[in-house]
Amino acid sequence: MPVPKSTVENSPRKLLRDVVLEKMLAAIQDGTLQAGERLNDDELVRWLGVSRTPIREAIAKLVDYGLVDMEANRYTRIATPSAKQFDDALQVMLGFAELGARWGVPKLDAAGEKAALGIIEDLRSHAESEDRAVNRDLTALLVLLVRATDNALLETFTGSLVPRVQFLALTAEEFIFWDVKQALDPLRAAVTGRDGEAAAAVIRALARTLDDHLQTLRAARA
Incomplete structure (x- = not known):
């Protein structure tokens, strides 16, 4: 995944995990994150400029949405739609x-x-x-x-x-x-x-x- 310049800003109006979720949703929609692509914690930390905790919380929500597939100790990846x-x-x-x-x-x-x-x-x-x-x-x-x-x-x-x-x-x-x-x-x-x-x-x-x-x-x- 190409790592864009971080655009996440801490906002007093939103939880950081929600800001991260919005950024990841936008990246899925515009193709920055593509179907089948594995998500790497270190790359996401560099891209989003936040710690792993809000990233993992956002990913959990994306799993709930059906946009991310996850299997413990094996992979976390963008889902492939049918x-x-x-x-x-x-x-x-x-x-x-x-x-x-x-x-x-x-x-x-x-x-x-x-x-x-x-x-x-x-x-x-x-x-x-x-x-x-x-x-x-x-x-x-x-x-x-x-x-x-x-x-x-x-x-x-x-x-x-x-x-x-x-x-x-x-x-x-x-x-x-x-x-x-x-x-x-x-x-x-x-x-x-x-x-x-x-x-x-x-x-x-x-x-x-x-x-x-x-x-x-x-x-x-x-």
Whole structure:
């Protein structure tokens, strides 16, 4: 692994292990840490500029997320994702999105509505220009709706699932789903009307369409 210049700063607002976790997540997403790559404590200490303790705590969290494989006294390495793992994680994430829409949309305050509508417009723009930022927008909308539910358990589960889906999506180019723009007008109407059931129905229909899209692409490649 090339060892970049350390960018970790001690922050009074975050535990050091959380800062390390964010840096390692970003490194996995941008390819600095690649699938199958073994993690070496000494290299990570030099790169991150911290002791082994917060690094090991961050790695334990990455194991929980499914992003790192570990076997005691043998190896610690970045996981190698499969299409089946991606499909499973995406299915669960879309289920959480449906729950977030059903329970969260009716609870949106004015600021929450404004934020949701802004993300929807970003989705429209990025889908029309076929910008990969579509995936980031979808994640942002999911997180916003789940937070609006005020359900701590759902938020905890979503927080651990999102990094896993983002990691698994690195091997699934077909996850870039430009046709999401077809769902945006009814979703916008549901948000402005605080209609959780209508918003959930939009997400459910989108999930079915995305599943058909993935299966068609994979059948064509087989």
